[in-house]
Amino acid sequence: MRSPIIISVVNHKGGCLKTTVTANLGAALARAGKRVLVIDLDAQQNLTASLIGPYTSENAQFTLYDALIDELGLDNLILPTSTAxxxxxxxxxxxxxxxLSLVSAVGREGILKSCFRKTKALADYDFILLDNPPSISLVVMNSLVASDYxxxxxxxxxxxxxxxxLLANSVEQMRKLVPNLQSLGVILTMFSRNERICRQVENTLRRELAGNIFDAKIRVNTKAKSAPSVQKTIFDYENSSKGRGTEDFTELAAEFVERLEERENQxxxxANG
Ligand SMILES: Nc1ncnc2c1ncn2[C@@H]1O[C@H](COP(=O)(O)OP(=O)(O)O)[C@@H](O)[C@H]1O
Ligand SMILES: [Mg+2]
Incomplete structure (x- = not known):
């Protein structure tokens, strides 16, 4: 596979587990021996708080915001998490x-991509996952333009x-800017087998999206609500191979790699004609 492969985690709706998926898919891939960088693009700081705790501009001389505004490399912004x-x-x-700051920038949708080009450390990673805010905004457009999937x-x-x-329509618009951007699939979250609406939604989406939906699903899990408060991934929090979240994210990571390998081969x- 090419490396790094850059993947945006997007949905303009809040609470659909973008941040949880970014953190725990990232952790699952790292536990499988991949080198993973996750980037928090949401000013609500949920990914940051989940993985490293409170973080303010007082902690840092130079921030992601500064890098984006001045179109600089991100090498000095990378921090380790408790997951190797x-x-x-x-x-x-x-x-x-x-x-607001990006609105008046020249090439305003491509600033993050330009920052990535200037970041030497990106070459050290297999996967880069971008956690997005719940909006259809310039930040999200920058994320998609900088991504492969x-x-x-x-x-x-x-x-x-x-x-x-609505999301599909706006991504379709984005393709004008990034013709190579590909969907890797929809991930069903907050799934509960006992709820009829969950089964109905699953059936409808599998019918309408055909292959563009993951087999792996993320089930409702009360432990997942507490894990971020102690800066633990679901793997460390459940600490059991039979934990519900551990099972779900292990399965998701395996399918994620499988889907990527398939797409990358295509x-x-x-490319070779
Ligand atoms: N498997 C799960 N079951 C139930 N609640 C969950 C699960 N995973 C995460 N949550 C909780 O759901 C809320 C929304 O998740 P989050 O990942 O922050 O969504 P988003 O980033 O899309 O807004 C969070 O408070 C989180 O703790
Ligand atoms: Mg979030």
Whole structure:
């Protein structure tokens, strides 16, 4: 596979597990021996708080916001997490102003990609996962333009499913800017086998999206609500190979790599004519 492969985790809806998927898919891949960098692009700092705890611009001389505004490399922003092989670029609260600052920038959708080009350490990673804010904004466009693939966590309920159409339309618009951007699939989250609506949503999406949906699902799990409060991934928090989240994210990571290998082979075949 090419490396690094850059993947945006997107959905304009909040609470569909973008941040949880970024952290725990990242941890699962790292536990499988991959080198993974996760980047927090949401000024709400949920990914940052989940993996390394409180982080403010007072902790840092130079922040992701500064890098984006001045179009600089991100090498000095990378921090380790408690999971070996999993690093993070944290975000500070001032990132809330990023969208407004980007509006007047030349080539405003491609600034993050330009920062990536200037970041030497990116070559050290197999995967880079970008956690996005719950919006369709310039920050999200920058994330997609900088990515090879995107994944869409979607809670297994009626309203989030309806919202997927809006997301699909805006990503389709994005393809004008990034023709090579590919969907790796929708991930059903907050799944509960006992709830009829979950089964209905799953059936509808599998029918409508065909292969563009992961077999692996993330089930409702109360432990997943507490894990971030002590800066633990679901693996460390459950500390059991039979933990519900441990099982779900291990399965998701295996399918993620499988899907990528398939797509990357197609990509290479196309590139070689
Ligand atoms: N498997 C799960 N079951 C139930 N709640 C979960 C699960 N995983 C995470 N949560 C909780 O759901 C909420 C939303 O998740 P989050 O990943 O922050 O969504 P998003 O980033 O899309 O807004 C968080 O408070 C989180 O603790
Ligand atoms: Mg989030």
């Amino acid at each position: 092989g999993l690093d993070i670029i944290p975000v500070t609260e001032e990132f809330a102003g990023a969208d 995107f994944i869409v966590p979607c809670s297994a309920e009626y309203l989030p499913m309806v919202g997927l159409t 990509f290479l075949m196309a």
